[in-house]
Amino acid sequence: MTPNSIAIVTGSSRGIGRQTALMLSEQGYKVGVNFIQDRVSAQSLINDIDCCGGQGFLLPGDMSDEKTICDVFEQADKHxxxxxxxxxxxxxxxxxxxxxxxxxxxxxxxxxxxxGPMLCCQQAVKRMMEQNPKDKRCIINISSIASKTGSPNEYVDYAASKGGLDSFTIGLAKEVAKYGIRVNGVRPGTVDTDIHRLGGEPERAKSIAKIIPMQRPGTAHEVGKTVAWLASDEASYMTGTIIDVAGGL
Incomplete structure (x- = not known):
């Protein structure tokens, strides 16, 4: 890996994004830490990366806004x-x-x-296509097991958005494979993170453990490890694949 190789992790100030950023830093990437409001948590992650001998940089911005997405990628280019x-x-x-x-x-x-992820992929592919085909380049989309279960009477809108992301992941992988760019996805199941608070059930991860075959929620660390593995040389022949990290769901 060249010293100026960077990784961008959107929404990485907390949870799965945070763990993923830490693990990509361990692989030698300079990590762009994207966040919208929680600068304190984002800076804390940068400090943790620095303490472990890595390098990180802040990339504030709402990744559902097209202009902001363009600006974020242009800022990352400087690194x-x-x-x-x-x-x-x-x-x-x-x-x-x-x-x-x-x-x-x-x-x-x-x-x-x-x-938002589709527009981010647009920006990433533009840049990756211009690089040496021998250099490893990859995109990993974080989906959800909800794309398979549908989440009826809970959030079918969320499930539909993640189902669309799965289809996009498979299609884009086939589009860019000829350039040596890999595109894969990860479907976390119930993971103990802040997203459940947003859905009105802060204790959801623990309360539904009984319906998970492994009888427990997952951790952000377990999902982050999977993402980091997909970014590594060990997954060099994998593209268009979506891995369930869902305890058997």
Missing amino acids: GLLRVLVNNVGIVAQQSSLLGMDSQRIHKIIDTNLI
Whole structure:
């Protein structure tokens, strides 16, 4: 790996994104830490990366906004060559049946969880295509096991956005394989992170453990390890693959 290889992890100030950023730093990447509001947590992650001998840099911005996305990637260009993009940003709203959802909510979910990652991939592919085909380059999209279960009476909008992301991952992988760019996905199951608080169930991860075959929620560390593995040479012949990290769901 060249010294100026960078990785961008969207939504990386906390949870799965944070663990992923730490592990990519351990692989030798300069890591772009993207966040919207929580600068304190983002800076804390940068400090942790520095303490472990790595390098990180802040990339503030809302990754559902097209202009902001362009600006973020231009800022990242100042730090080196983009080798890895992890589309980790994802939001969920309060639990509801479809009939209880308004169009504003649905648009926000789709814009953030699907259109935003697609636009980020556009920016990444433009840059990666110009690089030496022998250099490893990859994109990893963080989906959800909800794309398979559908999340009825909870958040079918979220599930639909992640199902769309799965289809996009497979299609893009086939488009860019000829350039040596790999595109894969990870479907976390119930993981003990802040996203459940946004859905109105802060204790959800623990409360539904009994329906998970492994009888426990996952951890951000376990998901981050999977993402880091997909970014490594050990996964060099994998593209268009989506890995479930869901305890058997």
